[in-house]
Amino acid sequence: DAGVIQSPRHEVTEMGQEVTLRCKPISGHNSLFWYRQTMMRGLELLIYFNNNVPIDDSGMPEDRFSAKMPNASFSTLKIQPSEPRDSAVYFCASLAQNTEAFFGQGTRLTVV
């Protein structure tokens, strides 16, 4: 398996634009997490899916953020409209029951 695949690896966008980050989890994994990493706040859990259903989205900072998992092999995190304070590295991770989480390489988002 190629592991967790995130795209794009880097994204630079202007304030106010819509940004969509994509994640393909490892086949057979039934849980998926989206994290945001910044120097100031470290690794923050944004949302957690289990069997494609959002279980905990309490970490989603505000209504500008939304996440979907239409099927077991794909998830998106959308920011609309984007703001400079959204600049961070966004990680997707997946896991199967009773195993460890596997992380993607991350998407470095810069909002100017």
Next chain:
Amino acid sequence: AQSVTQLGSHVSVSEGALVLLRCNYSSSVPPYLFWYVQYPNQGLQLLLKYTSAATLVKGINGFEAEFKKSETSFHLTKPSAHMSDAAEYFCAVMAGYSTLTFGKGTMLLVSP
């Protein structure tokens, strides 16, 4: 609720010296515990995990950690540091079928 506290945002050691990175957790149910390592511009990679079997867990690259329930600790150690160990280390907890919660991370600096 669950949480992780990593003592020390930065730890400096000399090459060949003992590495000790501290992690304390809080959980209302028996937890799974993990240590991850992150190299610059990369995702998180699993070092080792505790899943209620042996309390002394051995991982990759010569690292090990001991689960101490009485102290709610899961400290990471390595007998002899290498320059290649310089990275950021994250402790994480998963209790029951809940989310994976990370500590703030500890940057390990290794000097010649």
